Amino acid sequence: MTTQESHDQTGSYVHAGKPFTRDMNYIDDRITADGSSGWQVEAGRYRLAVSRACPWANRTIIVRRLLGLEDALSMAVAGPTHDKRSWTFDLDPGGRDPVLGIERLQEAFFARFPDYPRGITVPAFVDVPSGGVVTNDFSQITLDLETEWTEHHREGAPDLYPVPLRAQIDELNHWVLHHVNNGVYKTGFAGSQEDYEAAYTDLWESLDVLEDRLSRSRYLMGSSITEADVRLFPTLVRFDLVYFSHFKANRQPLRTMPNLWNYTKDLFQTPGFGDTVDVEHIKQHYYVVQTDLNPTQIVPVGPDASILLEDHDRDRFETDTWGPGGTAPQPPKAEEVVDPAHTPLRVSGR
Template sequence: MKPGGAYSRDSRYITTRITADGRDGFPVEPGRYRLVVSRACPWASRAVIVRRLLGLERALPMAIAGPTHDERSWTFDLDPGGRDPVLGIERLQEAYFAREPGYERGITVPAIVDVPTGRVVTNDFPQITIDMSAEWEPYHREGAPALYPPASRPEIDAVNEVVYKDVNNGVYRAGFAGSQKSYADAYRQLFDRLDWLSQRLERSRYLVGDTITEADVRLFTTLVRFDAVYHGHFKCNRQKLSEMPVLWAYARDLFQTPGFGDTVDFDHIKRHYYLVHRDINPTGIVPAGPDLSDWLGSHDRAALGGRPFGTGTPPGPTAPEEAVPAGHTPLTV
């Protein structure tokens, strides 16, 4: 928390990279690493979506932590015996401590763990998805989309910067504000940016160019949580997403695109925010709503043109072991 009550995210990440040339000591090597995520977390959800769109499931296996955590770390309570079957650990904290004993920064997801050593390689979530596109390319599926095409990178980066500041992190700045002024500032910046995005998307199906890019992935993971969590829990309540016509149609278009909605677990999302943030929600009551069936409603965005996957193809069906449980998303109700 900054002076005056403004929320400040701890951004001291482990910035080691896994690269094609291995210049940081960790070369791209299929099967060597394990991507640890929680479906509850918007930053981890980016990695889940990009991994699926690019077809990296076999090259970069995934561990799914439960939706809640305590002050120590995320746990593998979804797995038999409460241990990840590959890493053999109960808490993600163990992989961080293997890298740096007594690690004192945030134990966050997504994190990529080096399986042979059991040590975290990186938790630098913005770079993780960029490297999936740029460094893991030899292991992309046939027909994988270009989510970070070189010619569009300056524009993608510019959009990502303002979306992160005002929207992705903006909802947290509102929700965790420690003063009325800091809340009001975050609230204003959030909705000003959402209005700007609505204008940008009114005549364009996607944020940059006529195909899905990294920019759409990053905005989607906030929008998909908006009505379920941020509108009420974080007091981002000028309007619901479902009351902002352009953004609501845009979000539904992406949700219904293979690789997006089929990774979303609304049950985990709601349980995480409403159970973990007891300073905001001391009763721990998880809301029953909102109605999720509207996510499957008509969006009419195809009339704007564009090709979701460019010259590529949609990803295939989700592997059974990675499917979102029935009832946790309208796609499996």
């Protein structure tokens, strides 16, 4: 997710008379097991920069947890809001990331590209020795964590990108990206009534397709969690919190769609998913930063996120959640636990 979705350094996202267009040009370097990319997988060498507010970063936090990469890959967590320059590490003592020693993620981008012209985005890999960014290609980062970092996967790590299903997962992920993950942004940041209505219609037609798909299996690809579920969940868990009202995606709340809502609750209650979600960071980011849509910066009190803990009906389906030989991840490290005041999971003690 960019700090400036369309490179407007003032924090302006809406361009009058124009549809929303996400800049998809990222630093496409990769970190690979054999180092042929120029960057070799190495425990402790890289730091994953994220914000819990951002859906694109949320998926990398989930994958890192599910695969047990915490010891091999440290994580820098930026605060939920930012100014026109970049994400800041204001959650850390002194306002500096304790490993990279920087106040802003922008510093890591400029350390490698002094004249970097594009948006400063999370998630991003930073090379700790040099302090420079390696890549911010969010679509590739999770795939590489799953396929290139296998030496450092925990025992019992699930295969989130199984070879026999990769073509199907890739096809579904591409569709979900453009119609749902980005569909909410096209709706929220449309610059004209015509563009808004077109994006709104496409988004809801796409959610209806997913509602039907999830009437036949517990997860998107069948009985086990895959990369496809990781990519859809961050959008769904933010839907009633933000997108329904803030982005005017208001045909109906997600909680009125039985399959999508029970699926969202199911994943939220699954280790590695809900325990990565910071409800307050999510609301702070959208309502404070996106002043085009919310010039008063007033953050709504509701909705009550505790409904994500209500019973779901997804165990009616054939289930092998973690796949052959897979097991649930361990609880998050103490220093990575979401503030108990910001998530119903921690308050409930689950």
